[in-house]
Amino acid sequence: MIKSFAALERLTREKIAGGEIPNLVAIMPSDRRIMEAIAKATESVICRPILIGPEPLITKAIAEAGADPETLEIVAATDATEAVKKAVPLALEKTPAFLLKGNMPTRDFVEVLLDGENGFRSGRAILSHVGLVQSDHYHKLMFITDGAVNPEPDATRKIEIIRNAASLAGKLGIDRPKAALLAAVEAIYPAMPVTMEAAAIAKMSDRGQIKEAVIDGPLSFDVAISEEVARSKGVTGSDVAGDTDIFVGPTFDTANGIYKALVQYGGAAGAGAIVGGKVAAVLAAAVDGPENIYNSLLLGALLSLAR
Amino acid sequence: MNFIKEPIKSSDQIIATARELGAAGRKKMVAVAGAQDVDVLGALASARDEGILEATLFGDKAVIRELAEKNGIDLAGFVIVNVAGAAAAAHEAVKMASEGDADVIMKGFVSTSALLKTVLAREFNLRTENTLSHTAVLGLPGYHKLLSITDGGMVVRPDREQKKQILENAAMVCRALGINPVRVALSGGVDKAYESIPHSTEVMHFIDEFASAGYTDVVLQGPLTLDAATSKEIAARKGIDGPVVGEADIYLVNTIEECNIITKSLINFAGAIFAGVIVGARVPVSLVSRTDTMTNKKASVSIACLIAEYYRSLDERGTA
Numbered sequence: 001m002i003k004s005f006a007a008l009e010r011l012t013r014e015k016i017a018g019g020e021i022p023n024l025v026a027i028m029p030s031d032r033r034i035m036e037a038i039a040k041a042t043e044s045v046i047c048r049p050i051l052i053g054p055e056p057l058i059t060k061a062i063a064e065a066g067a068d069p070e071t072l073e074i075v076a077a078t079d080a081t082e083a084v085k086k087a088v089p090l091a092l093e094k095t096p097a098f099l100l101k102g103n104m105p106t107r108d109f110v111e112v113l114l115d116g117e118n119g120f121r122s123g124r125a126i127l128s129h130v131g132l133v134q135s136d137h138y139h140k141l142m143f144i145t146d147g148a149v150n151p152e153p154d155a156t157r158k159i160e161i162i163r164n165a166a167s168l169a170g171k172l173g174i175d176r177p178k179a180a181l182l183a184a185v186e187a188i189y190p191a192m193p194v195t196m197e198a199a200a201i202a203k204m205s206d207r208g209q210i211k212e213a214v215i216d217g218p219l220s221f222d223v224a225i226s227e228e229v230a231r232s233k234g235v236t237g238s239d240v241a242g243d244t245d246i247f248v249g250p251t252f253d254t255a256n257g258i259y260k261a262l263v264q265y266g267g268a269a270g271a272g273a274i275v276g277g278k279v280a281a282v283l284a285a286a287v288d289g290p291e292n293i294y295n296s297l298l299l300g301a302l303l304s305l306a307r
Numbered sequence: 308m309n310f311i312k313e314p315i316k317s318s319d320q321i322i323a324t325a326r327e328l329g330a331a332g333r334k335k336m337v338a339v340a341g342a343q344d345v346d347v348l349g350a351l352a353s354a355r356d357e358g359i360l361e362a363t364l365f366g367d368k369a370v371i372r373e374l375a376e377k378n379g380i381d382l383a384g385f386v387i388v389n390v391a392g393a394a395a396a397a398h399e400a401v402k403m404a405s406e407g408d409a410d411v412i413m414k415g416f417v418s419t420s421a422l423l424k425t426v427l428a429r430e431f432n433l434r435t436e437n438t439l440s441h442t443a444v445l446g447l448p449g450y451h452k453l454l455s456i457t458d459g460g461m462v463v464r465p466d467r468e469q470k471k472q473i474l475e476n477a478a479m480v481c482r483a484l485g486i487n488p489v490r491v492a493l494s495g496g497v498d499k500a501y502e503s504i505p506h507s508t509e510v511m512h513f514i515d516e517f518a519s520a521g522y523t524d525v526v527l528q529g530p531l532t533l534d535a536a537t538s539k540e541i542a543a544r545k546g547i548d549g550p551v552v553g554e555a556d557i558y559l560v561n562t563i564e565e566c567n568i569i570t571k572s573l574i575n576f577a578g579a580i581f582a583g584v585i586v587g588a589r590v591p592v593s594l595v596s597r598t599d600t601m602t603n604k605k606a607s608v609s610i611a612c613l614i615a616e617y618y619r620s621l622d623e624r625g626t627a
Contacts, residue, residue: 184567256496266576
């Protein structure tokens with residue numbers, strides 16, 4: 001079971017050593033942070049990069065990062081939208097491959113992926129976002145979902161979001177992960193629809209209707225992360241409280257805020273991915289430094305080989 | 308005149324300013340509803356020791372004394388009024404504030420809903436046009452000013468009008484902290500409006516409507532993610548700029564869950580110091596919870612005292 005990004009790096013290297021080197025199709029890798037991460041991953045033989053975007057911007061970023069231009073293939077695109085449109089077919093063709101979203105608003109990227117035309121989507125499977133966080137304040141990796149794709153998921157969609165996150169966790173060796181449906185409280189109140197919905201999904205989980213994860217909710221954030229708080233608030237008999245793997249936000253504004261809070265202010269290490277498509281798409285968020293982008297590349301490489 | 312000259316920028320400054328207020332002879336009187344609560348008594352005693360407040364304790368006198376003794380809390384200087392039952396304690400505390408003899412109402416051993424129902428009872432004339440809302444003022448290590456986030460406690464899913472009132476309430480808290488102008492980021496998982504995201508387009512409608520309300524000291528921008536709202540550097544990577552970017556005083560969120568969960572993320576993972584207060588009535592309502600640290604508790608009662616002082620300064624200006 002992977003509990004840290006260091007362990008993720010070891011696992012990814014093992015997979016690569018036993019097989020192929022994944023192709024990285026990088027969209028708009030047009031600043032130093034992103035290029036440093038790509039250069040490091042390339043030198044470490046984590047991936048073989050193809051860089052897509054306006055050539056002058058990419059060349060400048062390569063120079064700023066002090067990367068070796070010889071190892072980096074460039075495909076010119078006039079802007080971000082064109083870059084995504086060129087990137088998706090390339091990634092589908094060059095298996096094993098994964099996408100990296102560089103300098104463009106994540107939502108702009110997601111809207112292109114959601115558009116059925118480009119072939120990124122896999123049948124009727126939903127796309128969702130998972131933020132991975134490793135913090136000194138928690139004993140294992142946190143999977144925070146969905147911070148980018150589904151703005152206000154209903155119960156059906158939340159279950160799919162959990163399945164997507166559980167599938168990702170499975171590829172990191174976490175079997176039947178524990179998912180917390182987050183709310184403001186842990187009691188169930190008819191006047192708070194979020195708590196009613198969470199309770200219903202948790203009941204479905206209890207009855208074995210959702211096999212991929214152990215789900216409980218509603219749980220407040222502090223109960224989800226701390227057994228001690230759970231006890232003090234009288235939450236007993238929960239298999240999830242205090243030991244959550246997957247943190248499900250009631251809205252994507254919430255999940256987005258958690259990731260930012262932990263990475264920007266909590267000094268946590270992070271990574272992000274859009275999952276559920278034919279290939280993995282990992283993210284370089286504006287809040288992420290080169291280390292986090294490197295983590296995302298490790299994640300993308302692993303996912304491209306674990307398929 | 309407001310007592311505060313410079314904007315308050317940290318939780319320590321909140322407590323220090325409340326102390327100065329006390330030292331300047333403007334100590335606030337706190338009416339406690341159901342004072343048989345060890346966390347409340349501890350917070351009050353500590354704040355009293357620093358000269359921040361005076362208090363009148365309504366509740367079960369015998370239990371209050373017993374709790375204080377058992378936990379080594381000194382009740383010196385507090386007036387204790389023996390009242391039987393939570394409802395009566397709430398009634399008496401609110402009545403004291405209503406008659407102008409208390410500046411702050413504090414929740415003790417009484418349910419929040421029962422206390423607030425009493426605060427809103429017409430006979431006490433403490434209600435305003437606005438809904439009651441909870442404002443959490445966070446001292447956030449790594450951010451250069453205080454960040455108020457609202458509403459994580461009262462209104463489950465505010466409509467546009469309630470959201471406007473929640474914002475007005477939080478802006479009042481910021482004014483009481485000497486902040487001018489008050490920069491407000493409307494929350495989102497994105498930094499611009501998208502048709503596919505109802506929250507984000509609603510934010511644009513909200514901003515348009517609020518602009519016509521004519522506030523001269525409130526600046527709005529949104530939707531903004533937490534990182535763009537509080538960091539110019541990160542926002543610049545996204546190509547985003549504006550009057551609130553990197554300078555938000557208030558993060559106005561869409562739902563009670565969003566507020567509660569983001570606040571807890573910042574407290575548990577980023578060491579944020581939390582001071583909460585319920586605003587929207589003519590007196591602030593202070594509440595502390597068992598899980599608060601002593602600093603949190605002291606900051607919470609301090610902020611209530613500063614708000615009370617601000618209300619008083621408005622009254623003085625009004626009658627001058």
